[in-house]
Amino acid sequence: MAKQTGAIKIKGTVSGICFYSMGGVFYARIKSSLTGERVRTDPAFTKTMQWAGRMGTASKIASLIYRATVPTEEQTREKFREVVSRVLRALPDRP
Secondary structure (H helix, E strand, O other): OEEOOOOOOOOEEEOOEEEEEEOOEEEEEEOOOOOHHHHHHOHHHHHHHHHHHHHHHHHHHHHHHHHHHOOHHHOOHHHHHHHHHHHHHHOOOOO
């Protein structure tokens, strides 16, 4: 990833180059040829979609557990990710 320098920072795509910010830092990268539609429909991405579904299931279960067990003032992204990780390990390998 290339960092944007100079006084003017931009977001968006110009001539196949994507400009964006992440964590307050501005970057530029070449636009990807990969689309969401291709990932969803191309057989080459079957495993990717299976893992995405598994992650979605784990996240929903983890959310219920997290909200019920962690006080609001102690909730952090890191703690939630740990709960999701534990749920993923507890899920069966195959549906």
